[in-house]
Amino acid sequence: MLSVALVSLAAASTAYGAALAPRATCSDGTVVSNAQCCNFIAVRDDLINDIFEGQCGEFAHSTVRIAFHDAIGFSTSGGKGNGADGSIIAFGTTELGFAANAGIDEIVEELQPFADAHGISYGDVIHFGSSVALSLCPGAPVVQTFIGRGNATVAAPDGTVPDPFNPVTQILSRMAEAGFSSDEVVALLASHSIAAQDQVEPAIARSPFDSTPAAFDSQVFLETLLKGTAFPGDGAHQGESESPLPGEFRLESDDAIARDSRTACTWQALALDQALMANKFAAAMAKMSLLGQSKPSLVDCTEIIPKAAAAPLSKAFFPAGKTLADIEQSCATQTFPSTLSTQAGTTTSVAPVPEQ
Template identity: 55%
Template sequence: MAFKSLLASLVVVVAFLQASQAGVVNKRKTQCPGGSVHQAFNPACCTWFDVLDDLQTNVLFSTCGEASHSALRIVFHDAIGFSRTQKFGGGADGSIIMFGDTELEFAANNGIDEIAGDLKTVADAHGKSYGDIIQLAGAVGVANCAGAPRLSFLAGRPNATAPAPDGTVPDPFQPVDTILARMHDAGFSPDELVALLASHTMAAADKVDVTIPGTPFDSTANVFDSQFFIETQLKGLTFPGTGPNQGEVASPLVGEMRLQSDFALARDHRTACTWQSFVTNHTLMNQRFSDAMDKLSVLGQNTRHFLDCSEVIPHPHSLKVIPHLPAGKTMADIEPACAATPFPDLPTAPGPATTVKPVPPGS
């Protein structure tokens, strides 16, 4: 009898699972109200399609340009204002917009004021929280870049009640020990930090050197590929003399910016092998980046009542990734740092020596 009862129970469970799976498969989108052109699996996400349209039309321009780069940057600068040990900061709470008069004056947040103002305007127009608008814009900005992963988007963050303290954003001129300690305090491992730095594949610097705005961190800033992890491994040019840049190692590519933190992390024994693992594994890079961004997007938040509106995020265009050395460089120009495995053998792009073009403003 016990066996028959168990068998009957299993039949009920299997039937329930089959019905549940069928419900998922057969679930259809519903038309969003108000004459919207959008459809949603979850009608509660319909209002976010309106926000998406506003962002793409008036802020991000549906391109992998300066605005999309800035939208991803503000995600990190807002969320990293959090400490597990000292119990301060609300993490991904939009405080960088809510308390912009304070946080945008921090030296580390130089250059974020424009995207912060644009996102505030959109959030206010649609009655959305600043924490949510930052996360949506970051995910959409990433989706505008071919080859990128499709990030998730959860809605429901309340507006911040206090600003984050200064000093929570790692500085590109800090030692690796300092940067890793700050990230650890926020809950991120060295491997997760490297994954988050995949963001630099679509990044450019405006304020590190104001005389050369829009300077990319790799030679393909308009796509989401692994060239950043390759080009930071090239032997650099050391600044001579006694000036403020003495001893820093610049990119050997004309027109490319190399942050000192990126140079150091690419060569540190705690991060070098993870860094190198992304060079020829675009899928791994995207997955680790997505995982780290998921964690960052809810840092300091109680997600119990959050609404999953990931369906709002556009699907990025695919990209046939062929990792390569920039034109004019050979494997002899690589400075390997992972002791566990050799640096992969890469082809060199044809043509004259690579000159990296700046990202045009307002793109």
Template identity: 45%
Template sequence: SSLKRVACPASNIECCVFFDLANTLKQTVFTDQCGTNAQSAIQLTFNDAIGFSMSGGPSEGTGADGSIIVFSETELQDPANSGVTDIIQTLTPLLQQFNISAGDLVQFAGAVGLSTCPGSPKLQFLAGRPNPTVPAALGLIPLSSDDVNTIFARLADAGFSPTELVQLLSAHSTAHVDSFTFDTTPTIFDTQFFLDVLLKGNATIPGARPSVAQAPEPSILAQEDVVRLQSDFAISQDSQTACIWQNMINNQQLMMNSFANAQFKLSITGQDQSQLIDCSEAVPTSTPFVGTSASFPPGTSVQDVQQACSSPFPKLE
């Protein structure tokens, strides 16, 4: 309506719709601070975008194109998508309501969801992704049971290095699946995740869904429902990534900046950047970081660390 247009704070008029969408998302979907919908929306940005294969050719899906929503009946058959069913259902009506493309909706919702997480960087957002014409091939999303070299190869086929994968995995700092989480601070985007994954344990989380493969020596934090994914653990230990991983601990600024860069690249995977317009101005400012630095959770100490990087381990409280 003309009223809305007068009130639109965008400097680029084409971005007005994303200011409206941000308001609706915050009022109806991301009502909690870094709650389950926000976390699921962040995962959705990856599960959609990684459906891209340089070796498989253009018909194998085109990355960050929203095919995970438009062709959800097909793509939800991938067991790696078992956690995103609900958020897809929640977001789908917004396609018609705001008349935007599915790829834009997925990436914008992820950016707005992340902004509710204290400690998160403000993400860039480009608009104008065309709607998808084909579903992504099944099997392109890594599984937590995959071998680390399989995961690296899959990410390389989508254009991402092992270092960029570690940076993207910062998103597992704000993650849940059923009643368990990947670090002890699941509603804060902080470096605690990179510490918690290194803590060797002996207790398994019972009843985890099949998509959740646990590390060979599962989490010492299992009594707090923190799970060590086999894939996260393997990446923390691999010689290509062990020091990248360890260096994140207590390096909040590095985590924020490197995640923002890698996530921007993820958000335009398979897209022609020259055809997109910058609507970053519509992404809300992130909730400030209120947490403390990474620290050993109660009952754990440096003796529990499975250190794979030869640089000195950071000094922690």
């Protein structure tokens, strides 16, 4: 009888979750729906102040990247790791040796001691941390954010993280194996709006993927569609492509996904609609942070994630010197419209993202 009563209570609290949600007041006065979120207020503030230094800079960017590399070690049919579990830190001696994880060691050096000092799991520091990082990037959405992951028990195997020189079919099929549609892959690539590379072409380290790497905006989708000029690097590395602006770096995979018939129309749609981009990204990112996790055993602490400032401009623009004529029309069913304006002035070089 007792267990039946408990089951019905649980069912009632699921059905009327909002009305019955318990509230707790944290020591700083914040009211939360679950007391476990109180501990994460200090985690949030220390991440912002001590790791990210209050900026949408290198460490905020790398925390969003590590969230992907950790979570994607997963397959819906099993046998590929346990997803968003922090295994990339817990089993760093294995996973950080994989070629696709090159450069991730730097953010692990920050996040691992931070998680140990705060007594939180590596899965939580990565996936909670990614949402906090995004809150520093103007234009970024609030991503639904959970805490309470246990410690990872197994390393992800090599080959789960896509490489920039993989063909589109290979990238889409790896992502599909982890449960993502091609539209969700494009949405996740909004992350390349706040991104730079070090490892693909070290000769031009910290070169960003769009002209506004400190803002979560749709410039990356627009600028990837521009015709490029020959890449000035040493050509020693695969994965590089042409870049439309001096100082900017375009991944071969972004170039190809922007032009592939399976993804080009979604890519163009996100270039043209920043709000759509932010919404689709938030949904796909929240899904990614739950790969391999049992959602009912986690606690939703989204309410303590700060809301990012608005992006400086609500629409993408053509960088100075570029116009609609520079677009490589890639979506077969909709012509790129003539609604976007061109930034005033002459073409300038895109500055590297400073090292932290």
